[in-house]
Amino acid sequence: MGIMRLGRVEARVLDLEKSIDYYSNVIGLQLMARENGTAYFKAWDEEDHHSLILTEADHPGLAHLAFKVRYEHELDEFEKSLETYGVRVNRVSKGTRLAEGQAIRFELPTGHLVELYHEIERVGNGLKLNPDPYPDNLKGIAPPQLDHLLITGEDVQGATDLLMKVFDFHMSERIVTLDGEQLLAVWLFRTNTPHDIAILKGPNGKLHHFAFTLGSWNDILHAADVLGKNNVAFDVTPTRHGITRGTTIYFFDPSGNRNEVFSGGYIPCEDFTPVTWTEDQLGKGIFYHMRELNERFSTALT
Amino acid sequence: MGIMRLGRVEARVLDLEKSIDYYSNVIGLQLMARENGTAYFKAWDEEDHHSLILTEADHPGLAHLAFKVRYEHELDEFEKSLETYGVRVNRVSKGTRLAEGQAIRFELPTGHLVELYHEIERVGNGLKLNPDPYPDNLKGIAPPQLDHLLITGEDVQGATDLLMKVFDFHMSERIVTLDGEQLLAVWLFRTNTPHDIAILKGPNGKLHHFAFTLGSWNDILHAADVLGKNNVAFDVTPTRHGITRGTTIYFFDPSGNRNEVFSGGYIPCEDFTPVTWTEDQLGKGIFYHMRELNERFSTALT
Amino acid sequence: MGIMRLGRVEARVLDLEKSIDYYSNVIGLQLMARENGTAYFKAWDEEDHHSLILTEADHPGLAHLAFKVRYEHELDEFEKSLETYGVRVNRVSKGTRLAEGQAIRFELPTGHLVELYHEIERVGNGLKLNPDPYPDNLKGIAPPQLDHLLITGEDVQGATDLLMKVFDFHMSERIVTLDGEQLLAVWLFRTNTPHDIAILKGPNGKLHHFAFTLGSWNDILHAADVLGKNNVAFDVTPTRHGITRGTTIYFFDPSGNRNEVFSGGYIPCEDFTPVTWTEDQLGKGIFYHMRELNERFSTALT
């Protein structure tokens, strides 16, 4: 029971045409549908109709993020839990967006809109009986699935408490001030990947990045080659995170939203002891090799 | 709530001395304790006191397997669920084995002894504040953790039903007869890895293999090099499974128990659609490259 | 001056149509031309018009192998050296095969026809000014180039002497009888790869395999996936050679000619000390992991 995964991200983009080209041909997602100023994408190994929604707007950023729950009836239960916790909840009607059932919607203490949903059209990953391990004709980077996102806000502690207490998220890693008093960043998981959502101290309501899963450090190199060939703007070329131990690339979509491809990391369970970093080791925690942040890390937010 | 993972495997071995040498220096586990005819090991990234117990005996095989649950009080709850399901349950007292709390014990329809437990001494993975991604001085293959096991039995369907209904295991893959009527093998997961336990039609109470996690296809090559250098008997050299998509090596410990190192595979959630294989494609399902089983696959059981 | 590389292999195939399909779509070579019962292929990163010639025949095998020399005038010089050495030399006229200049032809003591040539139409690898590291739209395994071949014959010593004395080949590895008296197999290089040609004791005039270069152990996995997907007959799935240290797959083309993809190994220079293996360690030398030969190794020759 409960949240299964980060099910979808809705990102605002400046030029839908250019963005569709980028997410289709460079990232290599499948364009599932398009209507008005909105486009719907899925990664090849996902079974749901979409995991990324692009909506044309005059500024980039995160329109909403949504977690998929295991059962439809959990919407009612989480609505009550949230209200008990003191969070106001709205209903999103079925059909508000393409292929989706109803959802409940609330705001995190960091100002981000979050939805919970169960129902969404199931389209499958295209692999059948006695399947090969991956389909032919993948394009671009071709990640199998959406992985996690990182958002910024003032009240990291408040958002963390809500996610852990109401939704049973677990903490994999955190950055604290040298005196240990203040939470500067936190990595939270529901599944056995190192994070489904992470929160960094910073301006409210902002998106730091959303990330797609890759299978190996070799896929990271391939992804970097695809990005280089397509003249995509890099933030950080292939490296390892200290936090999560995963390997990574940060780069920007045509609207300036930061994307990540992420591979590896440990497989935590609910009894995982959170890893603690002190703020003086922030650089090493984020980029284990270079051991310092570039200026963009804290300023390029959308 | 519920089962978090395959927490430990107790294997019978013929010569404890040789087995300790093998699991310490070739597999690269940490010998945590030894008393009487029993040795306790953990993999480097595990936090619990042990995940592998070796017990000297006159024939190899699986003494028991155990799942770790999130809360101690779940032992009582699962005891009731099991009894309601018609399964007899015994209590294992705290201190029966080193560093362990109490457990409940029952038999699968396939004749394997299964324990559930929560309490076990926590020793940590040795990484501290602001940790490096892995410790120095790892030896041998050095997998970070125990991954899954494969057992054989006559009543695959019965064992599957019990695991899914009582413990909320989910099915990732299955092999069925051509007419679709009979379940020949099944892969089950609780976590988001492709399997915690798999069951293959065959003689009751037997062990096919237990497996350790590796991080990449490159680690698989390194493992094969270590095995080659140490003259370990291979069953199957590096290849890919069709089932789970993971990469693998099968090999034998000094007592003839089959070990596996396993890397990769997808990250399933509870809404994952099980993949179906028909028995005529069994070879491709197990070994995607060679597409046929060697004779040992179904006969080398302990 | 002298031989630069194994420039081309002419293989006999049973069914040209099926063979063209296999070498184009599974191996991923570029079909450059086709006339009468012959097809010409190049690998994507090769600049010469072709490196593989397929000729339809009623039995498979090696029609000839050819080394490319640096200068045209070396044909005359090597003709003299060969005749001085006691080897009869024939001239092959320009235009005997498509896109080729003249060549000289002789027979190795093992009964294989060898040509030396310099002139061949240059077509380039398709990468231009400020090139990307590899082209788009590669198909199948897509090796960048032909690597080496392994032939069998009775007089391993004689063929080795000729190649080393007349053409300044260097020995990287050899297998000898336990008493050290007899040469059972030899690996020879001109370039700084571990081998351009290898010779194994066996029936005269036979082909054991010819091999294409791959860039990494990850490319080896990708190649195995392509072969599995296309139901190609494997001889040996991914493993490491003790000899050369390279990683490898052996498999068969539709006519039964053994192909290899090969990656890695050391970078020898002319002062490299040959590595010696004794025949009792032949298994480990050929397949470092499994440490034994399958029966096909010495019998599946074409």
Place this chain on the structure above:
Amino acid sequence: MGIMRLGRVEARVLDLEKSIDYYSNVIGLQLMARENGTAYFKAWDEEDHHSLILTEADHPGLAHLAFKVRYEHELDEFEKSLETYGVRVNRVSKGTRLAEGQAIRFELPTGHLVELYHEIERVGNGLKLNPDPYPDNLKGIAPPQLDHLLITGEDVQGATDLLMKVFDFHMSERIVTLDGEQLLAVWLFRTNTPHDIAILKGPNGKLHHFAFTLGSWNDILHAADVLGKNNVAFDVTPTRHGITRGTTIYFFDPSGNRNEVFSGGYIPCEDFTPVTWTEDQLGKGIFYHMRELNERFSTALT
């Protein structure tokens, strides 16, 4: 005949003790000998006594570089060729440095001291009869061998001409001005690796970096982890060069000399068509992913 490889590099270091620790434990070379202010190292797979000499001095940089020739008598021949070419040659007596025979010494038009030698004590790589592919107990990055170096000077064309005309170096890549008139950088090879020496327009007599070979992109990650763990100063974290297609890390030894680990790239022969880059694409040529140089690239010279 001729130059076989970049045989050794003599680097000036500020603090010999710290440098010995770094090259032994971080790079993982073998300290072969130490006398007065000089230390001698070899990489594990090299057979010669040393390939790196560290000499304590009050400023870092390149003391000399040396190419190994195949035969001793070539020293006389190259002495004559150099003098005919108009280059003054000195003899370095046997025993000037440890384990070395005599050498000839000259200055490149870029002001760098170059030696040619054949004789040097042979110590082997420690692998014996029927060897495993690599020894146990490697430390740090543990590259198998020295690979190449990059120097800077005003007269790139002059140095290139000398190396190509007198020593039969071949050009793999070059950077030219937009009008194609001036050579800004050149990559030269004798072996079949993409470069033994490269020359970049810049101040005379300076060292840009010297590089060690690694086997794969995975070894590059391991190297970056070792560097991160040891707090080594990075110039550039793992990425791909457009030029040579190789993967790379740039970093600094304790004296500020830039080191590189390099993996991959193509296997050129003497008929390789040089790849041309125009100066406006310099960033892409050097760092294919980020596609721009950091400021250090042209200023951190020793």
